[in-house]
Amino acid sequence: MRPEDIDTIAEETGFSGVVRIDRSGQVEFGKAYGLAHRAHRIPNTLDTRFGMASGSKGFTALAVLSLIEDGALKLDTTARSLLGGDLPQIADDVTVEHLLTHTSGIGDYLDEEADTEITDYVIGAAHELTSTEAFLPLLDGRPTKFAAGERFGYCNGGFVVLALLAERAGGIGYHDLVRERVLLPAGMTSTEFLRSDELPADAAVGYLPLDGVDRSNVFHLPVLASGDGGIHTTVEDVSAFWRALFAGNIVDRVDEVVRPRRDVPEESMRYGLGLWLHEKTDTVFLIGYDAGVSFKSAHDPHTHTTRTVISNTTPGAWPIARALMP
Incomplete structure (x- = not known):
């Protein structure tokens, strides 16, 4: 795709937001x-920090897999053994x-199969969600949807549970765990868990249309990100992440991370361990979508x-992403 074609889609x-294409760095x-x-009419720049919604589920997965390599967890460790x-x-x-x-089949506090819109207020007291343990009341009381292993069922709450298990197995908080085991070895110096109610000057505010006007997403999302994104x-940091992952700087068995575990035909995709996979090729994806956030990054490990x-809007990334990515 020519640069002018990207400009045309952006204008139309x-x-x-930001678009970047790089090859070998x-x-x-x-x-x-x-x-x-x-x-305040502050423009986005190539250095602007954006929320990536579920894109950071991949970071949660890698933090967990790093603990597995260290022997603190196993793939067959039961959640109950740490949940008590x-x-x-x-x-x-x-x-x-x-x-x-x-x-897992567990009930989800933010069920994407339910009849709700991404712009709905669904998580309650967002300002109280500052730690993984704070999610326990939201996660509690959700009945099982299907037997474990029966099928693929996208589950946000499952990745919050993973964050909780990682904290209890690793002995440190989830945010520090991701910093130490993913961000630091990947050289992601600008990536951080930012509070939505005190964003720094270089972070984009997320916007979504509500009642005929564009409003910020500050009341829609947890004030501080947890395991589900x-x-x-x-x-730049996203590109650094892909380079570090496939160089083996985060976990050793990258082949296991990107090995297809489930076909997801309704999305024309497959799924590995915390990462989306192309249905036919070896291209790997991080994808995020939420109120005031849209994000997609594709990496071809061969080229x-x-x-x-x-993007810092709910639907913003998709037209360009569809044109750019396989």
């Missing part, structure tokens, strides 16, 4: 569009692998090509 759709295209803060009496609705046979592959990052589109 009112795109707000060399930037072939990089451009920012729209505003990071509309009230917490979350009694989670079946005793649900394992770490079930949670990593969205096959929401960390803030830059397009070392990364294509990333990240």
Whole structure:
């Protein structure tokens, strides 16, 4: 795709965000569009930090897999062995692998199969969600949807449970665990867990249409990201992540991370351990979608090509991502 074609799509759709294409670390295209803060007319730049929604589920998975390599967890470790009496609705046979592959069948606090819109207020007191343990009341009382291992069923709550298990197995908080085991070895120096109610000057505010006006997403998302997504990052750091992952700098058995575990025909995709996979090729994806956030990054490990589109609006990334990515 020519740069002018990207510009055309951006103009036609009112795109707000950043697009970057690089090969082997060399930037072939990089451009920012729209505003990071509309009230103050602050433009997005290539260094702007954006929320990546479920894109950071991959970071949770890798933190867990790093603990597995260290012997603190196993793929067949049951959630119950670390939960104790917490979350009694989670079946005793649900394992770490079930949670990593969205096959646990546990009830979800943010159920994407339910009849709700991404713009609905669904998580309650967002300002109280500052730790993984704070999610326990939201996760509790959710009945099992299907038997563990029966099928693929995308589950946000499952990755919060993974964060909780990782904390209890690793002996440190989830945020520090991801910093130490994913961000630091990947050289992701601009990626951080930012509070939505005190965003720094270089972070984009997320916007979504509500009642005929565009509003920020501050009341829609947890104030601080947890295991199911929401960390803030830059397009440069996303590229650094892919390079580090396939260089073996985060975990040793990258082949196991990207080995297809489940076909997801309704998405025309497959799924590995916390990462989306192309249905036919070896291209790997991080994907995030939430109120005021849209993000997709594709990496081809054979050509070392990364294509990333990240937006601070709910639907913003998709038109360009569809045109850019396989």
